[in-house]
Amino acid sequence: MAVFVATDVESAVQRLDDRPDSVVLAGGTDLMVEVNDGRLRPSPDADVVAVNRVAELRSWRHDSAAATVTIGAAVTYSEMLDEPLATLAPALAEAARTVGSPQIRNAGTLGGNLGTCSPAGDGLPVLAALDASVEIASVAGRRSVAVLDLMKGPKRTTLEPGDLIVSFTLPVVDGWQGYAKVGVRNAMVIAIASTCLVLDRQRQRVGLALGSVGPTVLRVPAAETKFAAALDWRTMTAERDAVQAFGDGAAQTAAPIDDHRSSAEYRRHAIGVLTRRLAARGLDTAGRAA
């Protein structure tokens, strides 16, 4: 076993292909917890491929013509809080601020968040609500996949051995987006329920994603469509009942469990409240709740 510090995508995926049991190390904030706990010992035949010094993974770019922003997989949460990225992807910045501590945000990455694919991963509801795509590299080449199609369950994705997450592309939305997360501490806490709401004024599209209330991040298509129809996109206003119904729809879609962090009943309740509050916040900002 060796630690290979990659400096470009090509050498990283080559290494992953040469030694198929290899483990990708980005920020280390998930992987090292498992190593320290003794749950993970990379096999003697495998490598650890450290990707946090691959320039392409550490940078982001704004394509104003396409109205997208592409964020490298090893960009840290701290970097998502910096301008101008924070203004281009405001919900992502809000989610990033809730991730762990400053120390964790300086190390943790979006690529690692998706690779681990915890339903409580703070970046994932944002990517899901924005219909972000993810670029994946392997020795066979590069491909782009919807983030939603990649997430299969707790710590399960459709990534194949030899795959490396390169970047995420998300729309720069004309409208409003926000993230909210409930935990039993005012900072440094794992989500017991979280929501990301996107009100895309140009496409007249509502995106709502829920975290920590299912095996993976959930979207709520029926409630989104209904709320999009109920919204006056010109004035950005909605009836109170529509906001209430939106929250109820989200709560019904949630599929939470009881565990040591919270109860299913509370999680479902919180999803309803967070959804309504985000909707009201979005409308207050972009228009006014009627």
Place this chain on the structure above:
Amino acid sequence: MTNHFTLRVNGADHDVRDSWLGESLLDVLRDRIGLLGSKGACEQGECGSCSVVIDGELVCSCLVMAASTIGQSITTVEGIATDGAPSDVQRAFVDAGAVQCGFCTPGLIVAVHSLLESDGEPTETEVREALAGNLCRCTGYGRILEAVERVVVERRR
């Protein structure tokens, strides 16, 4: 890529042998290099006692794979005041009563230096947010906040 590498810690190169390659930077600093100032209290990046600065970024050394930091510059609490005299932050911690058992203290010292380098005039909320990843079980944080505020005022002069 052998079981032998060199880390640059506090401006000096340290040969690391006999570590197993998944080993955390915290364990390598403590057990292989002999720098015992960084403390481990959670192994999960939840307490901040092991805080170090790598290439300008404050991180938890328990979550850093040591061998992945080859070629980077690592600063630990031992590297804060190189001439042996305590830094202004270290003095303020003692003077303000911010130290009790002291186990969280080295990590906090590193974190406060890192904060004040990026922002010399943090508001109280900014101090609290910047240090939220450093758990202290003895002080309730009040004297630590006081120590940081003293340094801010002192540096203003």
Place this chain on the structure above:
Amino acid sequence: MTVLDAPSAIRPGTLGDSVLRPDGTAKVQGSFEFCSDLNAEGCVWGATLRSPHPYARIRSIDVSAAWRVPGVLAVITADDVPGQANYGLIVPDQPVFAADVVRYVGEPIAAVAGDDPEVCRRALAAIEVDYDVLEPLIDAEAALDPNTPAIHPDGNVISSQPVIHGDRDATGDVVVEATYEVGMQDQAFLGLEAALAIPDPGGRGLEVYVATQWMHEDRRQMADCLGLDPESVRLVLGGVGGAFGAREDISLQIHTSLLALRLGRPVRMAYDRAESFLGHVHRHPATMWMRHHATADGQLVKVESRMVFDGGAYASTSEAVLLNAVTQAPGPYRCPNAVIEGHAVRTNHLPCGAMRGFGVVQVCFAHESQMDKLADACGVDPWELRLQNAMHTGDTTITGQVVHNVAPVEECLRATAALPLPDEPVGGHPRADGSADVMKTPGGAGRTTDASDVVRGIGWGVSMKNLMYSAGFDDYSTARCRLADGVVTLKFATVEVGQGFVTLAGQIARSVLGVDDVVLGRIDTQVGSAGSTSASRQTWMSGGAVAAACRAVRDRLFLHVAEQHDVDPGQLEIDGTDVRDEASGWRIPVVDASAGVDIDETVEYRHPATEPLDENGQGDCHVGFVFVAHRAVVDVDPELGLVKVVQIATAQDVGRALNPLSITGQIEGGVAQGLGLAVMEEIIQTDGIIRNGNFTDYLLPTFLDMPDVVATLIEQPDPLAPLGAKGVGEPPTISSTPAIVAAIRDALRQVDGVGRPLDRVPVRPADICLPARASASSTTG
């Protein structure tokens, strides 16, 4: 936080001055040696095999595969314990290694030594234990049922203690009752358990460096199990990274020593966080029914209570914890009649024992919740009701003990009320750019809550806490003071856990003896016992011992000077550096005055004797009491059940403030632990299995959870205390919890006029915002 400024006339370094820690610089530089930093030539590592089951019969233990792991040096089990098989603080009921039955998840079964931790890990994994898994006993109430099979040879009831006082049939015009619960809290010190044992060359004995709270008690229990004379077991204090009660019991001391003696070479052991949660005792979970009777205008008539404390698998200090709880069940109030029944029982939960507040934390949550309920039922303001019932010096407790201490409950209440309320509006002051400061609202960084979602509440908590050990225990502390060449050397076994006795000891010497140049000897067992650093006792006990030793040295020095220089010893003083005769102005430097003599005095200090309770729970069982009041201001998001504590105001009875800065630290730190219990800290066990034994899921308050603490000290020197000072460590933790919960209730009552019972801590979001479960609360009158 603001405290009263110390008077300026104090000579620097003496009592009353905010002297800085002597170990402060080493701690900020990272050079202070904690126990986990220690190593020795040729040292190897030890590790412990622990039970995965809460209750199981061990059919067999096969260690042969562990011996085959390369690098393994020793594998030991119960068969290898040469002395007593069991240990324990009060009764030896806990096996060094389980031999036939395991009674909690994490109970030690074997230990190994190896070249490095990785070898040990593999060796532990290779040990095969065949278990017959049994149904765990997890219901404390069921443990009381005589029909429940005993999980331990000593039975399921560790201790039962009634307190019957006054007229047991008395009734009040107003009666309120409810059942309260407190969850299991962890001390969560940051410096994990560690020990280094170094065997004597070729001899039967060893030196053990350990982070503990009570060196001589550790030594007694270790010697018993190691089959050695206590003198052959020498303990040295390794740097302690916090304690809060969790180090009062044995954890790895005996295991490390056994391995070192077996191998004849140094062995060190260190727990990680997950093992620490299993390896030390916790705060007892408790279920407490209380019924308060009062006159129509709110004067307490009688308190009835039945409480059950879950001690977990072994006794530890359960009996003493329960004694504190039942004897202080009404809190710091005059209560003429009481009928209290308390039980501490065994279950297959993690063992419970000492934690800051020691039994009083639990009952205080119940009695303060009851006082609010009573105020509500009587239509009296909660603060007024407490004032009206406040205990004073000379009052009698429910055990019939007259409180001879200074008892400034009323002063604490008045002074706390006089402290300013926070000037921050709900949701906090906006930031410089006009935007909301999300960190000031419940939910913080999660942006769950806008200021319009928030309701602010105010709540009160008041408490009393006994100081030192109770019920006839021979409680003493030893200190040695030596004066040579003008330098004072103090020697004691008083454990420094971060509280600051190392600072205070020097202050005492400078004040009592008068010499400024003070050196502290190593803290070890080469001097008599100091008792435990617990029960808020060291300022009083070891402070008393150091003061007495210093006084003895001073008196001998004065006699010597008087003989040498023909002066009146009664007129002499020391002003820091010189012995002087106040009247004549004659003076001589201490270094010269003490030249050629070596004055060395060792003194044992004892507090006045206490007595055990009689069969009705009556007797002078406690030495003395300390008091405090807390007022909490809390912002609540009623719809999501989230809270942000905005401010804690407190006035604390300290007797005399010997080091105001140090007291400030104790107050703020204690409040943080009380806040943790109020709203976030609990060890969750399901069917006896711990679910959150790590810092990702056992949540401690962060910098963003702690509010501003506004404190004032009530200084009325206690004539019973050797320095006039009372212990200050526990009170801040005790009544901050009920104050915070009362504030949450107050906020919720504003929402719908009814509120929530919130009869359990920690308060969970669902308790605030989801439909209440059936509550046992009721009010009549």
